[in-house]
Amino acid sequence: MNKNKPDITSLKKVAFQIRETILKMTNKAGSGHPGGSLSAVEILISLYAYKMKYDPKNPKWEGRDFLFISKGHTTPVVYAVLAQYGFFGKEELSTFRQLGSRLQGHVHQKVPGIEFNTGSLGHGLSVANGAALGAKLLKKDTKVFCLLGDGELQEGSNWEAAMTASHFKIDNICAIVDYNKVQENGPVEQIKSLEPLAKKWESFGWKAVEVDGHNFDEIFKALDDFDKCKDKPFVIIAHTIKGKGVSFMEGNRDWHGKAPNNEQLDKALKDLK
Secondary structure: OOOOOOOHHHHHHHHHHHHHHHHHHHHHHOOOOHHHHHOOHHHHHHHHHHHOOOOOOOOOOOOOOEEEEOOOOOHHHHHHHHHHOOOOOHHHHHHOOOOOOOOOOOOOOOOOOOOOOOOOOOOHHHHHHHHHHHHHHOOOOOOEEEEEEOHHHHOHHHHHHHHHHHHOOOOOEEEEEEEOOEEOOEEHHHHHOOOOHHHHHHHOOOEEEEEEOOOHHHHHHHHHHHHHOOOOOEEEEEEOOOOOOOOOOOOOHHHOOOOOOHHHHHHHHHHHO
């Protein structure tokens, strides 16, 4: 399903606001994962603004498409985007990671719009496979999306899931890799290289496309190509920048799981402008 293609200038403004929110949420909480949240902003906005079927007032609507957040620690961007598209009020974002809040550090099903609890990396694609295969067996016109981190692709469970999706010709599933190339302990390339990443997915029977993960037009085109892909699963490898938009966070592993203090927040917000 394609909605009317949204105005890119307006979406860029939304992306800016989401990045501001990510920084403010993690600062107020004193914890969180800003780096990999800042890298996934355009990916998630594209899904909600352009591609996915959903009803924010009825998150369990049977006609919805599914999104599984396999990189489950990137809650700042996930919650900010869910609030942006009406799943709950933006004022709740100020409770991020507080005792008693729904908005905890890893995604879970008590939050409207979250399909499955994740946080232990490498599990999301298997669950997404099940949802996609179930929809096919029920002859439902359901698309299933799964957001993956690049570091978690070092885990073998992802490649078992990749084989499964290809074997069963699950062509209603789209994996999206947030390929920001930096994981908690350093550059992905140095810790355990994924390259040649597109060829790996293709060798497992997937249709693979590579995009600039901060370019809405490229993401939209890839999502449209997914709609046309038949008899094989589809993966979008989105080349992104860890900490995108904040110069001292970009490509810096230190901001994988560290919140900015007040001085750093002020600097980061000025940097975004």
